[in-house]
Amino acid sequence: MKKRQNVTIKGTKEGLVLHLDDTCSYEELKKELDQKLSANSRTQEERNLISVKVNVGKRYLTDEKREELKNLICQKKNLVVDDIESDVITMEEAKRLNAENEVMTVSSIIRSGQVLKAPGDVLLIGDVNPGGTVVAGGNIFIMGSLKGVAHAGCFGNEEAVIAASSMKPTQLKISDFINRAPDTIQSSEKREMECAYINEERQIIVDRLQVLIHLRPNLNRFEGGH
Amino acid sequence: MGEAIVITSGKGGVGKTTTSANIGTSLALQGKKVCLVDTDIGLRNLDVVMGLENRIIYDLVDVVEKRCKIHQALVKDKRFDGLLYLLPAAQTVDKSAVKPEQMKELISELKQDYDYIIIDCPAGIEQGFQNALAGADKAIIVTTPEVSAVRDADRIIGLIEKQKNMEAPKLVVNRIRYQMMKSGDMLDIDEITQHLSIELIGIVADDEEVIKASNHGEPIALNPNSRASIAYRNIARRILGESIPLQPLEEANKGVFTKIKKFFGVR
Numbered sequence: 001m002k003k004r005q006n007v008t009i010k011g012t013k014e015g016l017v018l019h020l021d022d023t024c025s026y027e028e029l030k031k032e033l034d035q036k037l038s039a040n041s042r043t044q045e046e047r048n049l050i051s052v053k054v055n056v057g058k059r060y061l062t063d064e065k066r067e068e069l070k071n072l073i074c075q076k077k078n079l080v081v082d083d084i085e086s087d088v089i090t091m092e093e094a095k096r097l098n099a100e101n102e103v104m105t106v107s108s109i110i111r112s113g114q115v116l117k118a119p120g121d122v123l124l125i126g127d128v129n130p131g132g133t134v135v136a137g138g139n140i141f142i143m144g145s146l147k148g149v150a151h152a153g154c155f156g157n158e159e160a161v162i163a164a165s166s167m168k169p170t171q172l173k174i175s176d177f178i179n180r181a182p183d184t185i186q187s188s189e190k191r192e193m194e195c196a197y198i199n200e201e202r203q204i205i206v207d208r209l210q211v212l213i214h215l216r217p218n219l220n221r222f223e224g225g226h
Numbered sequence: 227m228g229e230a231i232v233i234t235s236g237k238g239g240v241g242k243t244t245t246s247a248n249i250g251t252s253l254a255l256q257g258k259k260v261c262l263v264d265t266d267i268g269l270r271n272l273d274v275v276m277g278l279e280n281r282i283i284y285d286l287v288d289v290v291e292k293r294c295k296i297h298q299a300l301v302k303d304k305r306f307d308g309l310l311y312l313l314p315a316a317q318t319v320d321k322s323a324v325k326p327e328q329m330k331e332l333i334s335e336l337k338q339d340y341d342y343i344i345i346d347c348p349a350g351i352e353q354g355f356q357n358a359l360a361g362a363d364k365a366i367i368v369t370t371p372e373v374s375a376v377r378d379a380d381r382i383i384g385l386i387e388k389q390k391n392m393e394a395p396k397l398v399v400n401r402i403r404y405q406m407m408k409s410g411d412m413l414d415i416d417e418i419t420q421h422l423s424i425e426l427i428g429i430v431a432d433d434e435e436v437i438k439a440s441n442h443g444e445p446i447a448l449n450p451n452s453r454a455s456i457a458y459r460n461i462a463r464r465i466l467g468e469s470i471p472l473q474p475l476e477e478a479n480k481g482v483f484t485k486i487k488k489f490f491g492v493r
Contacts, residue, residue: 109423111384112377129380129421 006032015051015082018073022057026065030072037076051082060088100137110134110148130170136160139219149173150196158198161216163209167194172204179204228259230333230343231465232362234386236378238349240370241400241430244440245458246346247275249366251447252462254303254310258341261300263313263333265358266348267323270315277443278303278312287316290328296335305448311340321353326360333361342465351385359386365395366427371402371413380422396427398461403432404475428461429472430454 006021006029020029052073061069061084070081089097099119106124110116112131116124120138127144134140135151138160142150145166151173153160158175168191172179177198193209197216212219233246243266250262264272267287273279284299296313303310313336316323336343347358359365365386369379379397386395399415406412419426433454439446447458453473460470 111387112381114384127423131377131381132384 007036009036015053016079017053017055020054020056020059022059026059030068033069033072037073037079049078049080051080053082054084056084056086058087060090061086103141104136109144112148128169139163152196159216159218161195161197161212161219163193163195163212165193167191167196167206172196172206174198174204177202177204179206228337228340228342229364230337230345230362231364231366232345232347232358233366233368234347234355234358234382235368235375236349236351236382237369237375240368240375242349242368243271243275243346244436244446245366245368245398245400245430246272246344247440247445248447248455248458249462249465250310250342250344251306251445252459253342253344253465254306255447255459256462256466257309258466259309259339260342260344261311261313261336261340263336263343263345264315265324265329265345265354267315267354267357268317268320269348270317272346273301273312273314274443275440276303276312276445278314279443282314285314285316286332287319287323289313290324290332296332321348321357324357326356329357329360331361351381355382355385359389359392362392364393366398367395367422367424368398368400369418369422370400371407371415371418373413376413376418376421383422383424394424396425397422398428398430399426400430401432402429402475407475426472427464428457429475430457430461431473431475 006024008019010017010019020033054069054073066084069084073079073081096119101120103121103123104118106116106122107126109126110124110128110132112129115133115135116122118136120136122134122136122138122140124134124140124142124144128134128142128146128148128150130147132148133151134142134149135154137155138153138157140150140152140162142164146162146164146169148169149171150162150169152162153175156175158177160174162172162174168181170181174196175198179196194206195209195212196204196206197212199205233242233249235242246262250260254260262272262276263286264270265286266272273282278301281301284294286299288294289296289299300311300313302308303312333343333345345358345362348354367379367382369375383395386392397419399418402415403412407414415426415429431453433446433452435449435452436446436454439449446452446455449455457473460473463470
């Protein structure tokens with residue numbers, strides 16, 4: 001029986017793709033990869049770099065193994081690894097991704113000194129009192145009044161928004177941007193149903209809630225007709 | 227089996243000790259057996275406010291370290307026929323002399339013999355606060371109509387809500403000046419309760435008589451003619467489960483005042 005190849009190289013429009021079989025052992029794969037690339041590099045004498053994509057199928061690679069494979073391929077003169085694709089992720093990573101895409105509903109009052117942290121979006125049913133903080137990787141929606149600090153998109157998401165039924169924050173932060181309340185607030189001013197976002201001039205703007213419909217269409221997760 | 231109530235505020239100087247003394251006194255006036263516990267170790271005051279300073283022989287730290295029995299350390303208030311006792315704090319050591327577990331043990335022992343244990347908490351959120359909280363079943367938060375006091379109260383409420391086996395805290399707003407509140411220079415009671423969103427159990431007007439009485443070592447609650455006294459007595463009755471409407475604030479003029487007194491049937 002003819003031995004199946006563990007490493008196949010395919011040329012696509014985007015460049016070379018290395019398909020690495022996911023059923024053989026890792027050591028075997030490394031050996032074959034090394035052989036194959038060494039053989040190939042002799043025939044190609046051009047000097048310009050060729051980027052390759054690596055597809056490992058259903059094999060899970062730890063960070064060290066990823067590095068090892070990258071190095072192995074890069075050593076072959078004119079190859080640069082663009083990306084390593086894998087069909088599998090760890091449970092941990094999956095949970096993290098899931099949490100980041102989830103809206104966490106919290107029903108409580110965030111009092112002075114308390115910090116509410118969430119990896120993704122937060123829906124808070126209650127107030128944020130002065131001295132209290134809400135930090136979220138995604139958007140922050142507050143059904144009560146925001147009188148403390150809110151930090152949306154804390155991992156660098158500049159698209160994140162903060163919305164509150166009553167917007168009287170001490171500070172607003174989105175990604176790395178910061179905005180604080182004016183030193184004198186007109187008490188007569190109604191601050192109801194407002195949102196904060198980063199505009200084109202890269203400043204945090206507080207505006208009516210309704211403007212979000214046009215500014216952040218991707219907030220909408222509702223699919224299908226009316 | 228009695229009930230332990232901790233009186234706390236976070237911020238200093240809002241009237242925790244005065245409130246503890248007066249709620250304790252008012253409960254004793256209602257015929258309940260009350261023990262006041264001062265946990266402000268190193269800065270004790272409750273004994274002075276109660277006028278019992280010169281009778282202290284042993285203190286809380288002596289009890290915890292088993293140098294004496296609990297009943298030896300308790301100071302009896304002669305004004306009440308065996309209804310009111312005080313467990314004074316030590317003055318020579320600091321808050322780290324007692325651990326929360328020891329306090330828990332002490333309070334649960336006192337609960338066997340008394341209807342109400344009123345624990346006077348020190349200011350701050352450190353060890354002393356943790357000690358005071360350890361044995362308590364309920365908490366009363368004292369605040370004044372000042373932004374800083376309300377902020378600290380908010381923090382304290384947050385910490386108490388995190389505690390297991392403790393009921394939701396209740397609020398006392400102390401040192402209210404009606405004129406300032408009316409003119410908007412002081413926080414409104416509604417504003418405070420809305421902000422803190424806990425149940426209001428009493429409001430006490432700012433009254434010079436309170437300071438006078440404290441300096442004489444006689445809790446104001448013993449004086450039936452003072453507005454503050456009525457306020458404290460009302461708090462005590464609310465603790466006992468009676469439902470009493472809040473004292474109207476504008477009753478500063480005598481006419482309404484006497485009417486209200488009649489209405490409540492206070493001497």
